[in-house]
Amino acid sequence: MGSKITSRKIDYSKWYNEIVVNADLAENSAVRGCMIIKPYGYAIWEKMQAELDKMFKETGHENAYFPLFVPKSLFEAEEKNAEGFAKECAVVTHYRLKNDEDRPGKLKVDPNAKLEEELVVRPTSEAVIWNTYKSWIQSYRDLPILINQWANVVRWEMRTRLFLRTAEFLWQEGHTAHATKVQAIEETKLMNQVYADFVENYMAIPVIQGTKTASERFAGAEETYCIEALMQDGKVLQAGTSHFLGQNFAKAFDVKFATAEGGLEHVWATSWGVSTRLIGALIMTHSDDSGLVLPPNLAPIQVVLVPIYRGEEQQNEIAEVANTMKKALENKQIRVKFDNRDKFKPGFKFNEYEVKGVPLRIAIGPKDLQNGTVEIARRDTMTKTIVNQDKLVDFVLNQLEQMQGDLFQKALDFRETHITEVENFEEFKNIIEGKGGFISAHWDGTEETEEAIKKSTKATIRCIPLKSKTESGKCVFSGKPSNQRVLFAKAY
């Protein structure tokens, strides 16, 4: 704590890592690509989980738990899905260690304990879940199945970054089964909307909803809906996805149901997920060169009280007032910490909570005792206000609400000024290399063009936005006709 954070302008990537580490959110572990989520970072994840879980339940979903391991023969059943994840699979091949005769006291893998069939550590659970749904679904009466799972998954990434891309990450994955295509598509859209609501209202991150092009779809999906968010460096982060899986998994696992009319049909599927990656988006959207900035709705500590005193007597006097304030604030469901540690100076504490992004800091010194005031500093604007103690609770409630709204508005303003409509490829390249952000451009709808643009600029089609008007134009790359703009950007 107390170390200076590298400025965004000097080295954005370094700035990001220093925020993660200095704000005590996470750190790298001894296991390649796997991170340790520290208590303060995990507390943010818990807040996110609690809110999402509530939203899932309100939309009729229940939680369940399926195995960590997927037998290879199940994993490969849906070929596109398997192909999409094959290169990232951690594989369990043995089930026992034994003493290593060559190294007393050490262990080695027991060659006699080789599994008959290898087990894939789940990179996603469609296979193991649809193999289960096969026995759960016989008739239309068994549908829909609306299940969510909170779990860890493993995707063996070669280049990892804390929260953004890790070999193991925490997520939720919804897996639903429906009698009709229409219902499955409705579910896919509904959950994408739930994600958008959550990310905008709780994380204060504005998102653009859209669908993915074929090449960017989830492996095994017919359509992928997504929410895309712009980071401060002009790159875009996919914050959540919701997939319409058609009957692909039902066919791969032979899941059929008797219809009300007496027929027999394959079941329709969706899956949808968000992960600890969202914490990366949270950091990159709001934080500044002084450290993390947290939206009040997700902050584990919303208000910190820091006493300023000389000597034990003064400390005790202030503590009495501070504890009374703490109680009053807690009565309004505000999450408060009173940091009365004697071994650290106020300046040190100020810096700590600044780096940790605590929305409001209340300082109370001897003068405040005399005057019946406190000094309140707001993390995002760094403004300080002297407030009468008897108006504290209302002031705090108001500021927390204000800050939540302001953070969203600031991010929205930034995004709105970073969606650039371009009409030719020169302009496209200039924007991508310079200003960054989203480029709204016409595209001829072919994979070839998409690939060529990616090769030339590293920009990909982030989504075909749901809210966009039909507009005829010419593809920014090929000049061929197009009737809708899509959004390009460099992406995380």
Add this chain to the structure above:
Amino acid sequence: MGSKITSRKIDYSKWYNEIVVNADLAENSAVRGCMIIKPYGYAIWEKMQAELDKMFKETGHENAYFPLFVPKSLFEAEEKNAEGFAKECAVVTHYRLKNDEDRPGKLKVDPNAKLEEELVVRPTSEAVIWNTYKSWIQSYRDLPILINQWANVVRWEMRTRLFLRTAEFLWQEGHTAHATKVQAIEETKLMNQVYADFVENYMAIPVIQGTKTASERFAGAEETYCIEALMQDGKVLQAGTSHFLGQNFAKAFDVKFATAEGGLEHVWATSWGVSTRLIGALIMTHSDDSGLVLPPNLAPIQVVLVPIYRGEEQQNEIAEVANTMKKALENKQIRVKFDNRDKFKPGFKFNEYEVKGVPLRIAIGPKDLQNGTVEIARRDTMTKTIVNQDKLVDFVLNQLEQMQGDLFQKALDFRETHITEVENFEEFKNIIEGKGGFISAHWDGTEETEEAIKKSTKATIRCIPLKSKTESGKCVFSGKPSNQRVLFAKAY
């Protein structure tokens, strides 16, 4: 649903499995030894998690998350711990699959993607956590560290049973670091007490607290505290453990701290955990030949409303009253389900909720509408009471509380009549083979005697109870002097 459950007397083990499956709690998966926790079973686990999590936080603990994988070199660092788990380790050896040329569209493990160092899927996380604590702890100011983790772990069991013994299970594991031995032992005892409070007050399962003998200790612990519960078949289940780890892990991972006096010492450690195994204990303590019986404090549905009607008009009339009742009950934080499904008859529903152990069932028919009454059936006693609708809320609140207490008392009475003091080994064998339960007997304190008794009777020392008077006597097996009785039993 609706299928008869095997009686406990005829086949206890079959009865248990049928309850798990028929009450929709869990089922076996395609992965050897791994279970699928179904939504109803998972909802019970969520209730347990919520309460335990609250208790952990109230005692100063925070949650964090550590990697699923443990590099073999870390795993083997604390030798006793490693030796204890080596035979049950799932091991990841490769990180990629590739197309299998011999089977088009299928995959095989890519031999070129062999890991330099194998990764153990965590059977417990001491190794990976203490390797981390090494960098977190420099001085006494960094202590104590009080961290808990909710996670999945894998122990490759050869003979598995739903909830009781599965290759993968869900649990929480607390890992704390302390400056002094005294503090670490206090923490160990505190968390064992937290477990006892939770299991007794929420799960309505009486437990005996004690310490394990050396041979039954957690691998790597200096002392293991435990809570032991008696099941209806006379066998005992270890419901939770809390370990004082001494300085073993600090020494293995070289974790030292600067003391306030300027010295340098190894850190003291504890770890403690409970798992989804507790759901097995819950089932076996309270359930009967009609199905699951759930204590109200943990029941996902505490009250189910079942309408009895002929025709749509009557259904609508009853639904109106039922919905009003539901709201009134929910206002008191009671978890209520109104089952208004038209495709199932009341008898079918009655059976379903009986099997699922819903504490109170309220039936409302046309006569009840006329009389302003309902019929309330209590799951544990199977008693039915006609109650005036205007007294419904008070009656339900009272009955839920009563039932919670009664279930505990019933289990306690059963246990108290199944602790048998024995003075010689003949008696010991008779009790173990006949009546079952705990045997309170003198033991000479040697591992040889413990082992000989186990070999002869399959009974093990469940614990040296914390609450027991010093009493001189003779070992039930060897006749050697002893000054305290210990508790033997056959165990799950």
